[in-house]
Structure formats: C-alpha cells, structure tokens
Amino acid sequence: MTEAELETLRVPPSLSAKVEGSFAYLTIRDRLPTILTKAVDSIHRNKDKFFEQYGEEGLRAEKAAIGLLSKLRNELQTDKPVLPLVDELEDAEGWNLYLQRHEALQGEQDPVSWFRSPWLYVECYMYRRIQEALWLNPPISGFDAFQEAKTQSYFESQRAVMALCTHLEGLRKTVAGLPEDQLLEHFDRLLQVSLWGNKCDLSISAGQDNSQKTSPIDSLAELRPFILVDDTRSVWSALVSARDRGGPGRVDIILDNAGFELTTDLVLADFLVASGLARSVRFHGKAMPWFVSDVTAQDFTWTVRQTVASNHRFMSASGVQWQRYVREGVWTYLDHPFWTQPHPFCDMAADAPDLHAGLQGAALVLFKGDLNYRKLTGDREWAPTAAFATALRGFAPAPLCSLRTLKANVQVGLQPGQAEQLGQRQPDWMTCGQYAVVQFHSPPRRGP
Numbered sequence: 001m002t003e004a005e006l007e008t009l010r011v012p013p014s015l016s017a018k019v020e021g022s023f024a025y026l027t028i029r030d031r032l033p034t035i036l037t038k039a040v041d042s043i044h045r046n047k048d049k050f051f052e053q054y055g056e057e058g059l060r061a062e063k064a065a066i067g068l069l070s071k072l073r074n075e076l077q078t079d080k081p082v083l084p085l086v087d088e089l090e091d092a093e094g095w096n097l098y099l100q101r102h103e104a105l106q107g108e109q110d111p112v113s114w115f116r117s118p119w120l121y122v123e124c125y126m127y128r129r130i131q132e133a134l135w136l137n138p139p140i141s142g143f144d145a146f147q148e149a150k151t152q153s154y155f156e157s158q159r160a161v162m163a164l165c166t167h168l169e170g171l172r173k174t175v176a177g178l179p180e181d182q183l184l185e186h187f188d189r190l191l192q193v194s195l196w197g198n199k200c201d202l203s204i205s206a207g208q209d210n211s212q213k214t215s216p217i218d219s220l221a222e223l224r225p226f227i228l229v230d231d232t233r234s235v236w237s238a239l240v241s242a243r244d245r246g247g248p249g250r251v252d253i254i255l256d257n258a259g260f261e262l263t264t265d266l267v268l269a270d271f272l273v274a275s276g277l278a279r280s281v282r283f284h285g286k287a288m289p290w291f292v293s294d295v296t297a298q299d300f301t302w303t304v305r306q307t308v309a310s311n312h313r314f315m316s317a318s319g320v321q322w323q324r325y326v327r328e329g330v331w332t333y334l335d336h337p338f339w340t341q342p343h344p345f346c347d348m349a350a351d352a353p354d355l356h357a358g359l360q361g362a363a364l365v366l367f368k369g370d371l372n373y374r375k376l377t378g379d380r381e382w383a384p385t386a387a388f389a390t391a392l393r394g395f396a397p398a399p400l401c402s403l404r405t406l407k408a409n410v411q412v413g414l415q416p417g418q419a420e421q422l423g424q425r426q427p428d429w430m431t432c433g434q435y436a437v438v439q440f441h442s443p444p445r446r447g448p
C-alpha cells in the first residue's frame, strides 16, 4: 500500500464540495462567487482613481484585472480544473508544487477542481488567484479589493472600540498592583472579548456588514454559555508558569480579521504587556489580501494610526501606547508567506521550518478565528469527540490556543453527546457563528 493510501486510512477525509449541500459546497457555489463579484465591483469603482493616477495604463489594468477575475469566477462556477499560477511572486512555485501534490493524490481520472478537491485548498487558492490577477496588471498590483469593506467595518464598530479603549485605559492605571485573582478576572474578560471579536468576519457574511455595534464587555455574560470548550485556565497557567519560571514570556498572536477584531487583539496584547503576563508580542498577519477581512500590514498600520488620530481621548491614548510598543520593539508585526498558503499547520515544520522554529520561542501562541482552526485541524471530517491533540497531528511548536467562533463544520474536543445535544437545539451550530471555543494544547514535555 502506498504512503498516500496508508495516510487516507489514518485520518478522516478532507471537507470538500463533493458532498452536495454541504457547507463547503454552499460556500463554493454561492459565497465565493459573491465575494469575487464584490472584488470586481471594488476594482471597477476605483476606475477613475486609476485613470487619475496612471492615465490610460490604469484603465487598461482595471479592465484586464476585472477580465481575469471574471474568468476565475467562471472557472469556479463551472468546476473547471485548478490552474497553475503564472505570476512571478515568490510563492508561486510552492503553490504549483501543491497543485502537483494534489494531482498525484487524485490521479488522472479525477482532475483537481473546485468541487472535487479539498475545500481548504480551493478556497485559499481563490484568494491567491485574486492576488495574481492584480499582480499581472501593474500599476494596480498593490490594490486591495477588500480595503473598502475592511475600513467600513472598522468605522461601523467605533462605539464598541471606544468602550473597549475606555475599559483598557481604566485598567492600565491599576493593573500593576492587582492581586492574581483580579488579574485573572481581567485576563478572562479580555480573552473573551478577543474571542467574540471573531464574529466580525466579512468572509462568512460574503462582504455584508458584520461590525460590532454594542459594547463587547457588557455582552460577555450572556455569551458565555455559547463557549463550547473553555480552556482559559490552561492558557492563564501557560503564561503564569512562564512568568514565574524565568520572567514573562513572548506571546505570538496569529491574527485573523481587521476592523473590530484587530482592535480586540491589540487591547488584549496591551493588557498582557502592561500586566507583566508577557514581555513582548509578535503579531502575524497576511502577506496579501485574504479571506476578505484578514489583516495585512497596511491594515495593521492604518488601525493603529486611526486609533491615535481619534478625538476620543481614551482611544487616542491607547493608540499612542500601541505606537510606543511598536517603536520600542515590544510589539512586532510579521507576515510570513506560509499564512497565505493552503497548508494545514501540521505541514509547517516541513514547509516553513523557519516560521515553526520561531514559534517554538513563544510562551503562548494564540490562533484567532475559523480559518486558522480549519488549518490547525486539517479541515477534516473529524468526529466532534476526537481529541484536539489528535487533530493537530503533531503540530505543537509551543503552548497554543485557538480563539474561534464556529463558522465551518469542523469541531473536535467536545464531550460525548455534546454535538448531538447542540444539533437538536440548533442544526447549524457549527456554521452559524454563534458558538465559540477557547481550545488549548501544550506540546508534550521534551526530554527527562
């Protein structure tokens, strides 16, 4: 039996649109074409700007990029074979090798295509093809077709951002002298705020407004019953044991969405440093526009600057502190290409050894959001009671925690009967975005 055949015996199949009516099927059939159409609309809306900036060349580029995205949408809707990338971005070769890997796995008779190959792969591939369409058409190569949606989502969430920054500024004054039990309470609260910030995601809403309208602190009590796995105490212990062993450790936050969710992550990171639970924070964003609302370097910088420039005194004070953290190197922003590739995270040690080695230096790695959870678990049809450690398939560079609202039908680590009970209460519990997990895993101890 070949390794590939053995492999399929060991792990459940990948989620895919092969299953008509499945969430993957409905996403690829309905949501992805809508997202592509909105990307085309965004490019078209900027046609005059391109003309002002680049003259006729800008018009040509706009027309050509839209042509490529329309072709992509047709390929997707008619289940055409996945095509090799033709741009010269540095990761193109890796993507094309991944395509060959899947072609070998599926065999001649079953071409790699949108509705017959792993959902995780083809959905990531779509966003990489959007990047190709723009890259092939300088001078608009750097245009982010999702920028307007992300900034609108930020502006729609201003009341919640003000409430959060007001809470943080009040906390900043007292956090140094807090007893441990009160520190834990504040940690628990801000971890949940970051968790629920993940509801604000423009991919699940296919670009519809999904911003945070109410104060995030006030709604925590009513949301707590919707947390299906709550390993907050284990997350706390990982930080406190590092601090008490040899001083506060470094926390890596693998970011998800811009807008309100990013602000909740910045507030959490500020609290971790100000409270002495972390000595530094590394933020990992995306190297290209991704899943509509994911954070790019431009989004990160823009969000900090917007916070500084606010005429709300506590927002501005928070933004100034965040700029200071970045200037002093306490906070660092990174965007390794691996995060915008299709790999499940169990491939990281082999496919991105530099990134994997870097994460090993963290006291804690926080993975935000649903796509990261799908990559942590390989986006496979695991039984809901499968252990999180099993689904990780050896991925454990450091103590890690997923902070995720459920928006795809993959979930592990539940108690026996819990999934059945949820299904009776709410058949779409895995994809409606109302439930969440704080799911922790620590690498097995190395050596004696």
Ligand SMILES: O=P(O)(O)OC[C@@]1(O)O[C@H](CO)[C@@H](O)[C@@H]1O
Residues within 6 Å of the ligand: 027, 031, 198, 201, 202, 203, 204, 205, 256, 257, 291, 368, 369, 370, 371, 372, 374, 405, 407, 408
């Ligand atoms: O990672 P996020 O922002 O929490 O969610 C990403 C997402 O909205 O996009 C995909 C569906 O299109 C799913 O992975 C998930 O529903």
Ligand SMILES: [Mn+2]
Residues within 6 Å of the ligand: 201, 203, 256, 257, 291, 293, 294, 369, 371
């Ligand atoms: Mn996202």
